[in-house]
Amino acid sequence: MTPLEPFGARLRRAMDERGPLCVGIDPHASLLADWGLSDDIAGLERFTHTVVEALADRVAVLKPQSAFFERFGSRGIAVLERAVADARAAGALVLMDAKRGDIGSTMAAYAATYLAPSSPLFSDAVTVSPYLGYGSLRPALDLARESGTGVFVLALTSNPEGAEVQHAVRADGATVAATMLDHLRAENAAEAAAGAMGSYGAVVGATLGGSAGAAGAELSIDGPLLAPGIGAQGATAADLPKVFGAAVRDVVPNVSRGVLRHGPDVAALRESAARFAGEVQEAVTASGPAAH
Numbered sequence: 364m365t366p367l368e369p370f371g372a373r374l375r376r377a378m379d380e381r382g383p384l385c386v387g388i389d390p391h392a393s394l395l396a397d398w399g400l401s402d403d404i405a406g407l408e409r410f411t412h413t414v415v416e417a418l419a420d421r422v423a424v425l426k427p428q429s430a431f432f433e434r435f436g437s438r439g440i441a442v443l444e445r446a447v448a449d450a451r452a453a454g455a456l457v458l459m460d461a462k463r464g465d466i467g468s469t470m471a472a473y474a475a476t477y478l479a480p481s482s483p484l485f486s487d488a489v490t491v492s493p494y495l496g497y498g499s500l501r502p503a504l505d506l507a508r509e510s511g512t513g514v515f516v517l518a519l520t521s522n523p524e525g526a527e528v529q530h531a532v533r534a535d536g537a538t539v540a541a542t543m544l545d546h547l548r549a550e551n552a553a554e555a556a557a558g559a560m561g562s563y564g565a566v567v568g569a570t571l572g573g574s575a576g577a578a579g580a581e582l583s584i585d586g587p588l589l590a591p592g593i594g595a596q597g598a599t600a601a602d603l604p605k606v607f608g609a610a611v612r613d614v615v616p617n618v619s620r621g622v623l624r625h626g627p628d629v630a631a632l633r634e635s636a637a638r639f640a641g642e643v644q645e646a647v648t649a650s651g652p653a654a655h
């Protein structure tokens with residue numbers, strides 16, 4: 364396998380060139396209706412193609428939410444495959460939001476699905492859940508290193524229910540979330556030593572306010588921090604420095620419905636993404652000088 368350049372380096376370059384915004388491709392049934400589309404494979408295809416056409420040549424990352432495609436069965440997956448290929452061809456990095464997590468031997472099959480270059484769903488990175496134990500993710504972490512792809516591990520999720528697991532305190536006094544972030548920092552150590560951004564990211568909700576600190580979590584992991592929750596879940600770009608502090612420059616903020624609700628007009632989708640990107644840039648710049 365000829366590996367791609369490591370994901371972290373590719374992502375940092377895309378963030379520098381296009382700004383750090385990630386837009387989700389989340390074809391909710393309600394959005395299909397709002398766009399005047401049918402809740403079927405034709406509607407799914409039209410919606411997805413429109414988002415890719417509008418944004419893949421300008422945002423750093425597109426994040427298709429796999430569930431919205433899986434609900435249409437094999438034909439939905441075919442639409443997803445096409446979206447991944449088209450978005451990558453137009454220059455966006457594709458983060459597959461599949462939130463997979465299983466015992467290690469099964470995890471290897473999930474990893475191959477998204478991170479093996481020969482797979483029809485090959486993506487630049489995938490979201491995974493570490494709540495079968497961080498070590499269960501090893502096949503994905505290793506395949507990512509081999510294929511130049513990335514992995515985003517759920518650490519502090521944007522939903523209020525996450526705290527009962529993620530803020531739980533272990534026997535050694537650390538919270539579960541802080542432990543996941545420590546694992547990721549260790550995973551990124553070699554790239555950090557070389558002055559590069561690592562390929563192992565964490566998901567930390569933009570909605571958390573001060574509660575990331577309350578979980579005793581050091582958010583700097585020398586890798587990217589995916590921050591969902593801006594727009595429909597109530598967070599704004601101005602929350603990013605408050606939640607992330609000095610780590611804000613490693614943040615990839617995600618907006619899904621906040622942008623998608625402006626479709627199906629391509630110009631309106633672009634304008635909305637540009638507005639969020641501008642607000643993010645303003646918030647990051649106001650937070651202080653770049654460390655790199």
Ligand SMILES: O=C(O)c1cc(=O)[nH]c(=O)n1[C@@H]1O[C@H](COP(=O)(O)O)[C@@H](O)[C@H]1O
Nearest residue numbers: 428460490520521566591595596618619620
């Ligand atoms: O991993 C994710 O992307 C994710 C993690 C998390 O903690 N919270 C969260 O909202 N997400 C995803 O981010 C997207 C947020 O969508 P909007 O609320 O419409 O902007 C959805 O696709 C969620 O599945």
